[in-house]
Amino acid sequence: MSGAAPGELIRSEYADGVLIVTLLVDNLDHAASSRLREAVSEAADQTSDPVVLDISVADTIQSISIGALITLAQVFKQKHQRFVLAGVSGHVRETLTICRLDKFFEMHGSLESATAALAG
Numbered sequence: 654m655s656g657a658a659p660g661e662l663i664r665s666e667y668a669d670g671v672l673i674v675t676l677l678v679d680n681l682d683h684a685a686s687s688r689l690r691e692a693v694s695e696a697a698d699q700t701s702d703p704v705v706l707d708i709s710v711a712d713t714i715q716s717i718s719i720g721a722l723i724t725l726a727q728v729f730k731q732k733h734q735r736f737v738l739a740g741v742s743g744h745v746r747e748t749l750t751i752c753r754l755d756k757f758f759e760m761h762g763s764l765e766s767a768t769a770a771l772a773g
Contacts, residue, residue, distance in 0.1 A: 662688050665696045671771050672700050673739075673764065675707040681718035690721045694728060701734060703771045707764050709740025714748050726758060735759075739767035 664675045674693050678685060697704050729736035741760040749755055761767035
């Protein structure tokens with residue numbers, strides 16, 4: 654865990670009309686990936702505003718986590734709601750690029766660049 658309370662997976666907050674969901678664990682195993690899908694979907698159900706998922710704490714990404722992110726992106730697409738990944742760097746960016754998911758996800762290296770892209 655990375656600064657998260659026991660069992661805490663995400664933190665949600667609003668800034669400039671954007672729902673920012675911050676991942677608080679650095680490793681998404683099978684159970685955490687399922688909880689992530691549920692938690693982000695629940696948070697997003699409260700708004701039609703764009704959603705940024707900040708995954709900057711993640712240093713690696715497993716296939717189960719990639720599946721969770723794809724599912725979330727599809728849910729937001731069906732709702733006509735913009736979904737952006739922030740804090741995508743290093744091994745995570747490399748893995749998503751190798752899987753050609755850099756064409757599927759809107760990805761930004763920082764939370765700041767993601768929120769700026771949504772504001773513009």
